[in-house]
Amino acid sequence: MPQSHSRTVVVLAAGEGKRMKSTLPKVLHPLLGRTLLGHVLSAAAPLAADRTVVVVGHGADQVRGHLGEIAPDATPVLQAEQLGTGHAVRIALEAVPEGAGTVVVINGDVPLLRPETVGALVTAHEEAAAAATVLAAEVPDPTGLGRIVRDADGRLEQIVEERDADPTQRAIREINAGIYAFDAARLRDALGKLSTDNDQGEEYLTDVFGLLRSAGEPVAVHVAADHVETLGCNDRVELASLRALLRDRVNEAWMRTGVSLLDPATTWIDVTVALDRDAVVDQNTQLRGATVVGSGALIGPDVTLVDTIVGPGASVVRSHAVGAEVGEGASVGPYAYLRPAARLAGKAKVGTFVEVKNSQIGTGSKVPHLTYVGDATIGEQTNIGAASVFVNYDGVNKHRTVIGNHARTGADNMFVAPVEVGDGAYTAAGSVIVDDVPAGAMGVARARQRNIEGWVVKRRAGTAAAEAAQRAGDAKGASDVAPAASDSEAMHGRAETVGGASGAGDTATD
Ligand code: UD1
Numbered sequence: 157m158p159q160s161h162s163r164t165v166v167v168l169a170a171g172e173g174k175r176m177k178s179t180l181p182k183v184l185h186p187l188l189g190r191t192l193l194g195h196v197l198s199a200a201a202p203l204a205a206d207r208t209v210v211v212v213g214h215g216a217d218q219v220r221g222h223l224g225e226i227a228p229d230a231t232p233v234l235q236a237e238q239l240g241t242g243h244a245v246r247i248a249l250e251a252v253p254e255g256a257g258t259v260v261v262i263n264g265d266v267p268l269l270r271p272e273t274v275g276a277l278v279t280a281h282e283e284a285a286a287a288a289t290v291l292a293a294e295v296p297d298p299t300g301l302g303r304i305v306r307d308a309d310g311r312l313e314q315i316v317e318e319r320d321a322d323p324t325q326r327a328i329r330e331i332n333a334g335i336y337a338f339d340a341a342r343l344r345d346a347l348g349k350l351s352t353d354n355d356q357g358e359e360y361l362t363d364v365f366g367l368l369r370s371a372g373e374p375v376a377v378h379v380a381a382d383h384v385e386t387l388g389c390n391d392r393v394e395l396a397s398l399r400a401l402l403r404d405r406v407n408e409a410w411m412r413t414g415v416s417l418l419d420p421a422t423t424w425i426d427v428t429v430a431l432d433r434d435a436v437v438d439q440n441t442q443l444r445g446a447t448v449v450g451s452g453a454l455i456g457p458d459v460t461l462v463d464t465i466v467g468p469g470a471s472v473v474r475s476h477a478v479g480a481e482v483g484e485g486a487s488v489g490p491y492a493y494l495r496p497a498a499r500l501a502g503k504a505k506v507g508t509f510v511e512v513k514n515s516q517i518g519t520g521s522k523v524p525h526l527t528y529v530g531d532a533t534i535g536e537q538t539n540i541g542a543a544s545v546f547v548n549y550d551g552v553n554k555h556r557t558v559i560g561n562h563a564r565t566g567a568d569n570m571f572v573a574p575v576e577v578g579d580g581a582y583t584a585a586g587s588v589i590v591d592d593v594p595a596g597a598m599g600v601a602r603a604r605q606r607n608i609e610g611w612v613v614k615r616r617a618g619t620a621a622a623e624a625a626q627r628a629g630d631a632k633g634a635s636d637v638a639p640a641a642s643d644s645e646a647m648h649g650r651a652e653t654v655g656g657a658s659g660a661g662d663t664a665t666d
């Protein structure tokens with residue numbers, strides 16, 4: 157936006173927010189990916205101000221810490237005692253060199269404010285060369301807010317706080333949004349003249365308007381097109397309704413760019429998330445933080461993604477992911493948990509009741525069922541049998557497991573790290589793999605099975621099991637045909653008796 161002279165942004169964030177009833181300062185409460193303060197600062201960002209001052213007071217250290225993370229260029233200024241919004245701005249300007257220009261003041265608790273709206277306020281103010289311009293809005297319920305009092309010609313006369321207003325003024329539904337543009341020099345001058353002669357005994361920033369007007373200075377009102385943008389947040393009920401309003405705004409914007417939201421009312425997308433065209437988001441889904449969803453990906457139902465990157469055409473169903481990467485065409489869930497640095501390459505699969513942490517799963521590889529994969533590297537086109545655990549932690553240190561390409565590991569394996577299974581290797585079902593398995597080998601690590609014939613009939617006589625066993629014995633005697641070991645029996649746990657020639661448990665869980 158064109159800028160002829162210097163601009164300073166002052167954000168007022170020293171208040172306690174008593175009605176939030178929280179140990180967290182009000183402006184640090186989160187709302188779809190940013191704090192209240194973060195939303196306000198990002199609405200002001202396009203003003204390209206020469207400096208941004210944030211007045212801190214309650215929870216000053218916490219607010220300063222947060223500023224360091226989200227807006228390191230902003231200057232926090234301490235208002236040790238909250239003596240009013242006018243006092244707060246006075247203190248802020250003490251940290252700013254005197255000079256010509258515009259001072260934009262924004263209450264720290266108006267998170268729905270759009271950059272376009274602050275921009276329009278400042279442009280109108282600067283073009284009119286006004287001494288002060290207030291953002292106003294016509295609201296259905298003005299309770300608790302400052303009223304815009306206009307004269308017979310419709311010009312701003314003063315801003316009156318509700319508690320200081322007479323009944324006629326209270327009936328006014330045009331309110332002060334708490335967002336202003338001022339001429340720097342005239343603001344400084346007026347701030348020096350504020351009194352505390354009001355119901356709260358505070359220095360009101362809003363009184364600057366009456367003072368300037370009385371001095372014959374031009375003061376103006378800029379009316380917001382949408383009053384929703386000016387809604388403040390004073391308690392958790394308001395915070396929840398602001399969150400729902402922001403959700404609707406964000407969802408509408410994504411649908412207009414070509415993303416399908418099957419149930420917008422239960423879809424919560426942080427303002428920091430990015431989605432590509434033709435992504436489909438099903439119901440009960442939260443997309444948070446730095447999450448990115450590629451085109452044509454299917455997310456949901458019942459999914460939470462935090463800081464997770466999902467490639468084009470991938471699907472994530474009824475799952476929770478934090479700091480993970482899901483490659484193109486990969487599939488996750490239902491009921492998977494991807495933890496930080498879980499990285500699935502293209503067409504990989506993490507299936508049902510599977511947890512993955514700090515592991516790479518190569519292209520086309522599958523971990524289909526009931527498995528924990530921690531600190532592992534799995535190659536391409538490999539299949540991990542059901543109910544396996546990558547035993548990564550010895551109680552002191554974490555170790556890695558490496559599994560090669562085209563490997564087939566049996567069901568119910570423990571990979572006791574550090575350990576490696578080579579390319580094309582197999583492992584037998586039920587194995588505890590503590591030693592490396594070379595490429596192409598069959599790793600078998602379990603006790604041999606021993607059957608004690610007739611045990612049930614002898615030791616559990618009279619039970620239903622014994623009777624069933626007896627009937628089976630009679631039938632066998634009658635037909636005298638022994639059942640052949642089938643392929644599937646071999647796969648279910650007889651690898652060693654078939655010399656490792658068949659799949660050792662892997663295909664049974666593919
Ligand atoms: C203020 C306005 C009111 C307007 C409303 C919009 C004044 C006197 N009144 O009222 O006209 O309709 O906002 O929401 O300005 N703060 C400080 N230091 C202080 C006092 C406040 O930093 O000493 C900060 C608060 O943290 C908050 C903002 O200023 O972010 C507004 O203060 P608040 O007490 O909420 O003012 P309201 O009574 O809501």
Ligand code: MG
Pocket residue numbers: 265388389390
């Ligand atoms: Mg307020």
